[in-house]
Amino acid sequence: MENRRRIKSVQDWQNVVQDLQDPDSKIDVLALRIDTYKAIEDYRKKPLIVYASQFIENLPYSIQNTINIEDVDGFIDMCGSIGKDKKEVDVLLHSPGGDPSATERIVDVLRNRFDVVNFLVPHSAYSAATMLALSGNEIILSLDAVLGPIDPQISGIPARQIKRGFEKIKEQIAKDGPSHLPAYIPMIEKYTIDLLELCEDAEKLSRELVLNWLSQYMFANNNTEDEIIKNIEEAVNFFADYETHLIHSRPLPFKRISHLGLKITVADDILQELLREAYLLINGFFSIAPFAKLYETTNGINWGKQYRSPVNN
Secondary structure, X not given: OOOOOOOOOHHHHHHHHHHHOOOOOOOOHHHHHHHHHHHHHHHHOOOEEEEEEXXXXXXXXXXXXXXXXXXXXXXXXXXXXXXXXXXXXXXXXXEOOEOHHHHHHHHHHHHHHOOEEEEEEOOEEOOXXXXXXXOOOEEEEOOOOEEOOOOOEEOOEEHHHHHHHHHHHHHHHHHHOHHHHHHHXXXXXXXXXXXXXXXXXXXXXXXXXXHHHHHHHHOHHHOOOHHHHHHHHHHXXXXXXXXXXXXXXXXXXXXXXXXXXXXXXXXXXXXXXXXXHHHHHHHHHHHHOOEEEEEEEOOOOEEEEEOOOOOXX
């Protein structure tokens, strides 16, 4: 494996794409990825599973690239491919986020199988993917990788933004008096009480899940220490604070979260290089093949979600 082709830059990947145009090309892009995963495993001394979504480039409308219930089967497959004697695993995570309830199922799958779960983020893990990462014992970021806020969205709109709409209507009616209520009917018709309750429940769920996961896993041996509990609560409040981040997709690099006291570190130079290589190969594959997701291990699990006719991966 020491003689494997190294992909250290976008230019290196473009050279691979160029070589693939040759009818006599012997390049196997799956083998390139697997060799890189094996290099990460050799360096980290633990098995690796890879969950990656295509979201850097635009996908056809309605393509499911977010965390959803279908991913549970992918994680069951990946976990099942690893020997029962292995009690610690690394998860390479690249995702825009998705459904918190599906994320909860995935955490259960991982924790039913492994005692220690570490997350490696080579590029981006937003929203529910950040929640998933925060269920780990440790998070290792590439130098330029980011997490994101965990405030929930309802039909693509931040829940806090919807709640703010209710609050503004309430404030205006209180200011102008009931006689001005008809003027606000068009605004009120945009929302329902059920929607307000849904937003409040979604915010509560996101906070509750992450608070519990941090207590159970990242700080499993410190649950009774008041200072640790306070740090966990402050961390959850930070990630969930829409008012601070202003947009749901706000990138949160290490320098913006290092003060939280969580077990989040930046990869050393060797791991940084390997994670960069894995990301370039994964994202490069997404750019040339009709896949929206990949579930991969070095133990024979290599499949994904497609949205066009199959191609050789």
